[in-house]
Amino acid sequence: MTKAVYPGSFDPMTNGHRDIIARAASVFDEVVVSVMVNVSKKYLFTVPERLNLLSESLKDLPNVRVRAYEGLLIDLVREEKVDVIVKGLRNATDFDYENTMDFYNKRMAPQVESVYLMASHEYVHLSSSAIRELMAFGGDVSGLVPPLVEEALRLR
Ligand code: ADP
Secondary structure, eight states, X not given: OOEEEEEEOOTTOOHHHHHHHHHHHHHSSEEEEEEEEOTTSOOSXXXXXXXXXXXXXXXXXXXXXXXXXXXXXXXXXXXXXXXXXXXXXXXXXXXXXXXXXXXXXXXXXXXXXXXXXXXXGGGTTOOHHHHHHHHXXXXXXXXXXXXXXXXXXXXX
C-alpha cells in the first residue's frame, strides 16, 4: 500500500492540478491532496473554499482525499505517514525550485522519496497565477479549470 501526498496552494485548482492528481491516483494506492497554508501570504480563495472546490472536482477519484495543512510539508508527511511526495513539473523553473525543495526535504526526511510527473502538454503553460490574472481582466478560462472553479471565479 503506497500512500502519496500532493501539496500545493491550489488558488485556484486548475485542470493541470487535476491531471497530475488523476495520474498519481492511478499509480499510488492513496493520494492525499493537501492545501498548504502560509499565513503570511494573501490568497484569492479561503482555505475552506479551496478545499470545497478540490473535493467537489475530484469526487470521481475514490482513492483521493483532500485536506489542509499549516506548516512544513515534511511534518505533514510524518503525520500522514506518506511514502511519496508527488510534484508536477512544467518547465525548468519548476525543476530548479523542486530541486532545492528536495534538498531540504531530504535533509529532514531522507527516507521519503519525491516523484515528479511531467505536466501534460496541454497544461504546460497553465498556472493558478495566470488563471487569476486572466480572470481579473475578464479573460476566458474555460477548459483550463474545472467547471465549478470557473463558476467560483466568475462570482468573485
Ligand atoms: P501553481 O504553481 O499553479 O500556483 P501550486 O503551487 O498549487 O500551483 O502547485 C502545486 C503543484 O502542482 C506543484 O508541484 C506544481 O509544479 C504543480 N503544477 C501546477 N500547475 C501545473 C500544471 N499545469 N501541470 C502540472 N503540474 C502543475
